[in-house]
Amino acid sequence: MIVEAKNLQKIYKNNRGIHDANFTIRKGRIVALAGGNGAGKSTLIRLLTKQEKPTNGELIWHQDDFVRYMPDDVDFPSTLTAQEVLGLLGSLKKVGKGEQDEILKKVGLFEVKKQKVSSFSKGMRQRLNLAQSLIGGDGLIIMDEPTNGLDPYWIAQLKDMMAQERNRGATVLFSTHMLAFAEQLADDVIILHEGRILAAGEVQQLLRDHHCGHLEELWLQKIDL
Ligand SMILES: Nc1ncnc2c1ncn2[C@@H]1O[C@H](COP(=O)(O)OP(=O)(O)OP(=O)(O)O)[C@@H](O)[C@H]1O
Numbered sequence: 001m002i003v004e005a006k007n008l009q010k011i012y013k014n015n016r017g018i019h020d021a022n023f024t025i026r027k028g029r030i031v032a033l034a035g036g037n038g039a040g041k042s043t044l045i046r047l048l049t050k051q052e053k054p055t056n057g058e059l060i061w062h063q064d065d066f067v068r069y070m071p072d073d074v075d076f077p078s079t080l081t082a083q084e085v086l087g088l089l090g091s092l093k094k095v096g097k098g099e100q101d102e103i104l105k106k107v108g109l110f111e112v113k114k115q116k117v118s119s120f121s122k123g124m125r126q127r128l129n130l131a132q133s134l135i136g137g138d139g140l141i142i143m144d145e146p147t148n149g150l151d152p153y154w155i156a157q158l159k160d161m162m163a164q165e166r167n168r169g170a171t172v173l174f175s176t177h178m179l180a181f182a183e184q185l186a187d188d189v190i191i192l193h194e195g196r197i198l199a200a201g202e203v204q205q206l207l208r209d210h211h212c213g214h215l216e217e218l219w220l221q222k223i224d225l
Contacts, residue, residue, distance in 0.1 A: 002027050002140055002171055003048070007057035010043050016195060018043050020057070023190050023200045025140070025173060027063075030166050032182035032203075033175040034215065035192035041175040042072065044192070045144050048173070065139030066093075072144040072175075074129045078118035082109045082128050085117065086135060093136030100135065106161060107131045108154070122149045130158065134165075141165060143174040147181065159185055179215040191219060198222040 001024050008021040018040045025031055033041050046052040047059060049069050076085055086100045104110040107127040117125065126149040133141060143162075147155050162172045162185060176182050182189055183203060191198040199206055199222060203215065212218040 001025070001062050003062065004060040005057070006060060008047065008054050008059060009056040010047055010052060011055045017055070018047070018192075019195045021197050023197060025171065026188065027171050028166060028169055029171055029187040030162055030185055031171070031173045032186035032189045033173060033192065034177070034179055034182040034189055034219075035198075036177055038194070039177075039192040040195040041177075041192060042144060043195075044190075045142060045175060048142055063139060066137045067139065068133050068135070068137055068141040070129055070133035070141070070143040070146055072148060074125075074132075076117045076125065076128060079116060081114050081116055082120075082131075083113040085128060086113075086131060089132055089135050095136045103131045103134050106134070106157075108157075123151060123154065126150055127154065130161070134161065138165075138168060138170045140171045140173065143172065145176060146174050147176065147178070155181075179219055183215045189215065191215070191222070193219075193223055 004024045005021050009019060010017040021044070033044060035041055047054055049067060082104060086104060090096065090100045101110060104113050107130050109124065109127055109131065117128065120128065130146065133143060146158055150158060165172050186203055188201060189203050189206065190200045199218060206218060210218050210221060212221065
C-alpha cells in the first residue's frame with residue numbers, strides 16, 4: 001500500500017470539497033479517480049500532492065518516494081525549449097541526457113526539442129507536461145486529466161505509457177471524467193460524486209458485486225440512490 005485516506009475532508013467555505021473519504025492506493029496499480037464536473041477530483045489530487053491540507057482526517061503515507069505529478073494545466077516558460085525544460089528537471093532529479101532524450105522520443109518531441117515552447121500547439125505542450133511527469137523515479141505518478149488536449153493517437157500512446165509505468169512497478173493515479181476510459185485502463189477505481197466516494201475498489205470486482213456491465217451503469221445506479 002502506498003497511501004491510505006482516513007476520514008479525509010477538505011471543506012471549502014461553500015461547504016463543497018471532499019467529505020469523509022476513505023480509500024487506499026495500492027502499489028503497482030493503475031488507479032482511476034473518476035467522476036463528473038465538480039465531483040472533487042482536483043481537490044483530492046491537491047491533497048495527495050500536498051498543495052492543500054485536509055480540514056479533517058488524514059492521508060497516511062506508507063512510502064517516502066518522490067511523487068511525480070502531471071498537472072491539468074502547466075505554463076512552461078515560453079522562452080525555453082523542450083530540451084531545456086527537461087534539462088532543468090533532469091538536473092534537479094539527477095536524470096541524464098540519455099534518459100531525457102528517450103522520454104522526448106516517447107512523447108514525440110525529440111525532433112522539435114530545440115524549438116521554444118511558445119511555438120508549441122496545445123497538444124505538444126500537453127505532451128511536454130507528460131514528459132516532465134515521466135522523468136525520474138519509479139514511485140507514484142499522479143496525473144490530473146492527462147488526456148486533455150491529446151488526439152486519439154496520443155491518447156493510445158498515453159495508455160501504453162501508463163501501462164509501461166505500472167509494468168515496471170510504478171503506481172499510476174489519474175483523474176478522468178470519462179468512465180469508459182477509466183474502465184479500459186484502470187485496475188482500481190475511486191468514483192467521486194459531489195465530494196463523496198460512491199464506490200472504490202478493483203474495477204472488475206465492483207462490476208461483479210453490483211451486477212453492472214460497465215462503470216457508467218454503476219455510476220448511474222449509485223447517483224439514483
Ligand atoms: N478553492 C475553492 N474554493 C471553493 N470551492 C472550491 C474550491 N476548489 C474546489 N471547490 C469546489 O469543490 C468542488 C469540487 O471541485 P473540484 O475542482 O475538485 O472538482 P473536479 O472533479 O476536479 O471537477 P472538474 O471535472 O470540473 O474539474 C466543486 O463544487 C468546486 O466548486
